Amino acid sequence: MNPLLCSALLFGLVACHRAPDESLVRQGIETAQHAAETVDASALGDVLADDFTGNNGEMDRRQLLGMLRAAAFRGETIHALTGPLTVEPRSDRYVARFTVTLTSGGKLLPAQIGVYEVETAWRKDGREWRCYSATWKSA
Numbered sequence: 001m002n003p004l005l006c007s008a009l010l011f012g013l014v015a016c017h018r019a020p021d022e023s024l025v026r027q028g029i030e031t032a033q034h035a036a037e038t039v040d041a042s043a044l045g046d047v048l049a050d051d052f053t054g055n056n057g058e059m060d061r062r063q064l065l066g067m068l069r070a071a072a073f074r075g076e077t078i079h080a081l082t083g084p085l086t087v088e089p090r091s092d093r094y095v096a097r098f099t100v101t102l103t104s105g106g107k108l109l110p111a112q113i114g115v116y117e118v119e120t121a122w123r124k125d126g127r128e129w130r131c132y133s134a135t136w137k138s139a
Helices: 003-016 021-037 041-047 061-073
Strands: 048-054 078-090 093-104 114-125 128-138
Touching: 021 041, 021 078, 021 093, 021 114, 021 128, 041 048, 041 061, 041 128, 048 061
Parallel strands: 048 128
Antiparallel strands: 078 093, 093 114, 114 128
16 A cells, blocks of 8 residues: 555544543533633633523623633632542533632632532533533532
């Protein structure tokens, strides 16, 4: 077989490989954790759906990103340690559950410091997985 043809075929197979959807949801959670720790509202916004809702309507996308922008403006630090993570398919969507321990070096988030049980819901938006819902409660 022609070596050039073999190389082209191999490159094509590698280029077509996609990560499994569950892995992409896990990557989204890692991105969100990193965005919180670096106080980067733009990066967090990349993984949230436009119609995101938190705690059954207590907080929407705009409010959550605004809180993170305010923390960045004040120079605050946020530390988030994610605990065991489970991701389950639900039809064409995914639900992820985990614990997160939040600490802050500032004054904006003192009421939110602690350990939380978190459940997030994810759906595909174009080619990307976005979180459209999250609930959290103190553990």
